[in-house]
Amino acid sequence: MIGVIESGNSGNVHRALHSIGCDSETWTGTQDALVLPGVGHYGAFMRSIDRRAVRAWIDGGGKTLAICVGMQALYQWSEEDCTPGLGLLKGMCYRLEGRVPRVGWFPVDGTYYYFTHSFSAGADMVRYKNTLGVQFHPEKSGRAGMKLLAEWARD
Amino acid sequence: MIRVIATMLIDPARGVIKGQQFQHDRVIGEPIQWARVMSRIREVDELVIFDVTHNPPDLGLLERIAAECWVPVAYGGGIHDTGTALRILKVTEKVVLNWKTGPIWQEIADSAGLQAVVGCIDLYPGAPIGCPGPFGEVLVQSRFRDGMMNGYDVEAITGLRVVTDAPIIASSGAGSPADCVAAVRAGADAVACGAMYAFSDTTPNDVKRALHAAGYPVRLMEAV
Numbered sequence: 001m002i003g004v005i006e007s008g009n010s011g012n013v014h015r016a017l018h019s020i021g022c023d024s025e026t027w028t029g030t031q032d033a034l035v036l037p038g039v040g041h042y043g044a045f046m047r048s049i050d051r052r053a054v055r056a057w058i059d060g061g062g063k064t065l066a067i068c069v070g071m072q073a074l075y076q077w078s079e080e081d082c083t084p085g086l087g088l089l090k091g092m093c094y095r096l097e098g099r100v101p102r103v104g105w106f107p108v109d110g111t112y113y114y115f116t117h118s119f120s121a122g123a124d125m126v127r128y129k130n131t132l133g134v135q136f137h138p139e140k141s142g143r144a145g146m147k148l149l150a151e152w153a154r155d
Numbered sequence: 156m157i158r159v160i161a162t163m164l165i166d167p168a169r170g171v172i173k174g175q176q177f178q179h180d181r182v183i184g185e186p187i188q189w190a191r192v193m194s195r196i197r198e199v200d201e202l203v204i205f206d207v208t209h210n211p212p213d214l215g216l217l218e219r220i221a222a223e224c225w226v227p228v229a230y231g232g233g234i235h236d237t238g239t240a241l242r243i244l245k246v247t248e249k250v251v252l253n254w255k256t257g258p259i260w261q262e263i264a265d266s267a268g269l270q271a272v273v274g275c276i277d278l279y280p281g282a283p284i285g286c287p288g289p290f291g292e293v294l295v296q297s298r299f300r301d302g303m304m305n306g307y308d309v310e311a312i313t314g315l316r317v318v319t320d321a322p323i324i325a326s327s328g329a330g331s332p333a334d335c336v337a338a339v340r341a342g343a344d345a346v347a348c349g350a351m352y353a354f355s356d357t358t359p360n361d362v363k364r365a366l367h368a369a370g371y372p373v374r375l376m377e378a379v
Binding site for chain 1: 194
C-alpha cells in the first residue's frame, strides 16, 4: 500500500498509481511507501505537511517518491517562501531564469518528461537514501512517466 | 520539442463528437475511453478537449477524463467567467478561451499563471484577426477547414507567427503528416488533429516520425 500526502494534484497521482496496479490511500505513516506530490506554492506546501514525521520517514530510509514541489521540499530552503524545507539535501531552490513557469516536455537522460515549475534546485532527478525526487510530473508524462512510477513502485 | 496533440470534441450528454465545419452531428465514441487510448496507447503529447454544446462545463466528466489521461489536458467551451476557469484548472492544465473573451483571461493568468491560458483564434472569411493577449499559447482554428482533412490554414499560421511570440497550436484541417510538417514549417509549435486520428490510418506517431524526418525535435513513442 502506498500512502499519498494530499495536496495539489494528488487525485491524479492516486489515479496514476491505480492504473499501474498499485493501491494507494491518504498517507498516515503506516503504509509501505510515501508519495510526496506537490503543485503550487512552496510555503503553503511546507506548512500543510507534518514535516517532522515526513522528515523522519525519509531520513529513516522509508521508500519515497517526491514530485515537483515535493522534491524541492527535500532541500533546505526555497526563494519562493521563507518557510524552511526538510533540509535533507544541501542546497536551495532558486527562481528559474527566463520565462517562468517553465512548462513543457524536456529530456532527462534522453527521455522526455512533462515539467511545470518556476523554481528549481538545479536537478531534474535526485536520490537520497530510499527516496527518488523528480522535478517533472511522471503522472502526466505519458508512458515514460508511468514506467518510472511502476519501476519506483516495484523497486 | 514540437507537440503532437489530439483534439477531442465532446457533448457530455452524447459522447465524443465528429466535427465538420463546426457542425456536430455524429457521435464517434466515449470520452474517457478516447482519452485513455490517445494518452496511453497513441502517446500524444497533450489532449485538447472542446465541449461543443455551449452549456456550462461538465466538471465531473472533465475530472474523470483528466484522471484517466496520462498527458496534460487543455479544455475549452462554456467558460465565461474567471471562477469557472479556475475551477476547471484544478482538474486540467490549461483552459482555452476565445481571444475576444473580455479581460477574464488576464484574471485567470494572474491566479493560475499565463501558461494555463490558451487564446483561441477562429478563422472564417471576414473574421477579425488579431491576437491581443498576451496568452500562454495561441490555438488557431478554422471554421471551414474543421474536420475536412484537407490541410491547415498555413497562411494564417505564417501571419500569426509574425504578431505573437507565444507558442502556436495549429488546429482544424490536418489530413496527413505532411500537413502537420507544413504547419510547423510555417511557425506552429504544436499540431492538433482530431478527424485524422479518428478516421484515417495515420496515428500520432506517424506525425511524429514525419516531423522527426523533417528535422524537428519530437517525443517519439517509447518502445514497450
